[in-house]
Amino acid sequence: MFVRTNTNSTPCPNSLDALGLTSGSNPVVSLNTFTYKKGSEIYGEKEPAEYVYQVKSGAVRSYKLLADGRRQIGAFHLAGDIFGLENGSQHRFTTEAIVTTTVRLIKRQSLEGVAESDTMVARNLLSMTTSNLQHAEDHMLLLGRKTSLERVAAFLLEMDKRLTAAGVMALPMSRRDIADYLGLTLETVSRALSRLHELGILGFQGNTQRQILLLDRQQLAGLDLQN
Numbered sequence: 001m002f003v004r005t006n007t008n009s010t011p012c013p014n015s016l017d018a019l020g021l022t023s024g025s026n027p028v029v030s031l032n033t034f035t036y037k038k039g040s041e042i043y044g045e046k047e048p049a050e051y052v053y054q055v056k057s058g059a060v061r062s063y064k065l066l067a068d069g070r071r072q073i074g075a076f077h078l079a080g081d082i083f084g085l086e087n088g089s090q091h092r093f094t095t096e097a098i099v100t101t102t103v104r105l106i107k108r109q110s111l112e113g114v115a116e117s118d119t120m121v122a123r124n125l126l127s128m129t130t131s132n133l134q135h136a137e138d139h140m141l142l143l144g145r146k147t148s149l150e151r152v153a154a155f156l157l158e159m160d161k162r163l164t165a166a167g168v169m170a171l172p173m174s175r176r177d178i179a180d181y182l183g184l185t186l187e188t189v190s191r192a193l194s195r196l197h198e199l200g201i202l203g204f205q206g207n208t209q210r211q212i213l214l215l216d217r218q219q220l221a222g223l224d225l226q227n
Contacts, residue, residue: 032105036097045094049086051105055079058101059172062093063180073181075135076173078162085128098172143183151182152192153223156202160214171210196220 060077077083115122163169179189196202201220205211
């Protein structure tokens, strides 16, 4: 999981190029590119973790199916993000393309081989792992301690840092995805977004209402109470 929830003075690299890994610069590295249709599985939970992935375009969700059949989304991976880097031999989550998505793949064995001889790559991998852990901790706090309005506010602030272009936040994920990420019902997410609209904090564009204008970031940040 590589969702960035805050800024750091030494940001985590979010591309294979930033890791110093390109097929043209290192003969050990072999990069392949694949495109997945909307809803297609990229890899499944408990499958062998043989590759590390980077989103070139589109968006990916990682999730687990709970014992009662509910889906818990752990992270959204957007353009430039690296995912699938595990600390064990198997994937802990299932990943799917939210929209038509193109990803780059690198063999995990190749990546580990480069890290053994390249201190900078090893340091960057450690930084990415630390960022992954930080997101998991932040997500746990969000699910366990915040109200529904605070959760939606925190999600919008996170996406604002990662998606906003030309003043518009174009969400690739559906409200169902957002609900499964925040541990809420679809109806609760819709009510929270409507409430934020009534308060003049955000506006909607388009029929799907996935294009959001943040009109008052300061007020929205005030709803995202820090625990």
